[in-house]
Amino acid sequence: MFTRSVVGFASVSAAVAVVAAIAMIGYVFNDIDSFYHDALSKQIRLGTKSFILFTNKTTEKFAARAVMFC
Helix, strand or coil: CCHHHHHHHCCCHHHHHHHHHHHHHHHHHHHHHHHHEEEEEHHHHHHHHHHHHEEEEEEEHHHHHHHHHH
């Protein structure tokens, strides 16, 4: 009788540990996925702002050169 209760307790403990491990893996995966999407959206916004600033600066340089030669 004692052996059966020990084996039953070990089986239930192992099942709980497996379910907890799967839940933690899902949580970590979701956290990494959220971080990836946030970083990607920030990178896209930064790239867009950089492109706009670069375009404006080059346009201003060309406009200044055109005025100088006129």
